[in-house]
């Protein structure tokens with residue numbers, strides 16, 4: 001008993017001294033105001049509980065009201081400076097690689113692989129980022145991706161009847177599209193079994209990277225190995241045939257780039273691209289439908305826009321043309337507003353490479369920073385009635401958002417600007433076109449949005465769909 005009390009005493013003294021030491025070191029620097037919370041856990045539990053609800057705003061609102069738009073907190077085991085300030089966010093984004101480095105949790109880094117674009121740094125990152133951009137830009141989308149996007153979306157929707165888990169279906173579509181774009185494969189059993197392994201890999205992102213303690217992480221590592229093996233076989237196969245058959249896909253571009261990438265480099269690169277577009281694009285597809293369902297006036301206007309495009313052709317299944325996409329003016333307002341309100345990527349973590357002075361404060365070297373896009377997008381000082389879904393705010397006649405500048409950053413910015421931003425917009429627009437012209441629908445049950453560990457609806461948004469021609473009264477009646 002005496003030795004237990006002595007141990008308890010030592011632990012208490014150690015913890016208190018650590019806490020005081022930490023406080024006095026930070027007091028010497030001009031840190032942004034805030035609270036580091038409890039020793040070790042900091043304010044992690046408050047953050048998680050806010051973001052696990054459908055209204056995470058109070059976590060930021062309370063701290064911004066108390067300390068201002070740049071404040072210090074302590075989350076996920078580290079002191080972190082949070083920014084809800086658009087100028088500071090821009091500064092962080094633009095100084096990537098100079099003052100700040102990207103920073104992902106160990107589980108994500110291990111599962112992605114060291115050659116993934118998300119983890120690359122320096123000149124190689126620059127080169128690979130521009131290669132990726134060149135592969136998802138508007139002329140490539142116009143020249144050949146649009147046809148595949150439209151075809152695969154229709155193919156998937158052909159089998160939808162009655163109750164549909166929209167989030168699941170959207171994920172399937174997005175995965176198939178990315179596989180097609182990367183290596184020209186049409187969906188089949190191979191694609192679906194690869195997707196199942198992917199789901200396991202992604203589940204591992206949000207666990208501790210400790211195989212002995214976490215079954216989910218162990219399964220994710222196993223699945224990652226399987227995915228890498230499957231992709232390696234494809235790369236090797238393509239190397240053999242690359243001289244005779246030049247395919248217009250990402251893998252072809254990598255092999256023809258003259259950079260002599262190894263199999264491992266190409267596999268890591270493709271694996272990460274499949275992850276980056278998968279959750280994000282499918283979630284935005286689902287949430288666009290959810291927000292429209294809850295805003296009938298916007299839905300009616302959107303339907304009208306798309307019915308008019310359909311009316312231009314006698315064939316209801318005629319492929320969409322680039323000019324059709326370009327004529328979807330209100331759809332672009334819906335896309336912008338969905339991205340603003342949903343905040344699929346609510347912000348980005350970086351690590352300070354040196355002591356950084358900003359707005360009169362110091363961010364100490366080695367500290368994490370979090371540039372919160374969400375806090376800016378949801379701030380009524382920047383967007384009128386910010387917490388309401390209002391696609392009309394994006395209409396060119398509306399003076400509110402003529403030039404949103406640094407205020408609107410759903411795809412980030414600077415050297416790590418999302419290379420899939422244009423592609424995601426086209427996929428979402430085509431999906432909305434086919435969805436509203438083919439179906440009427442009602443939610444099958446209440447479903448709630450949550451924002452941790454990722455933005456999603458709790459029940460994968462179940463809906464009951466009805467083909468529009470079925471719901472129309474027959475002309476002979």
Ligand code: HEM
Nearest residue numbers: 117118276277280281284344345410411412416418420424
């Ligand atoms: C609605 C859909 C999407 C959203 C909201 C989104 C958002 C973002 C954001 C905010 C970043 C910046 C991350 C950072 O600065 O650390 C990013 C990076 C990235 N995105 Fe997207 N993205 C979407 C779709 C896509 C698609 C379809 C692709 C596939 C081509 C893609 C590929 C990537 C890649 C590879 C990166 C890493 C870039 C780098 O680190 O250099 N994204 N995305």
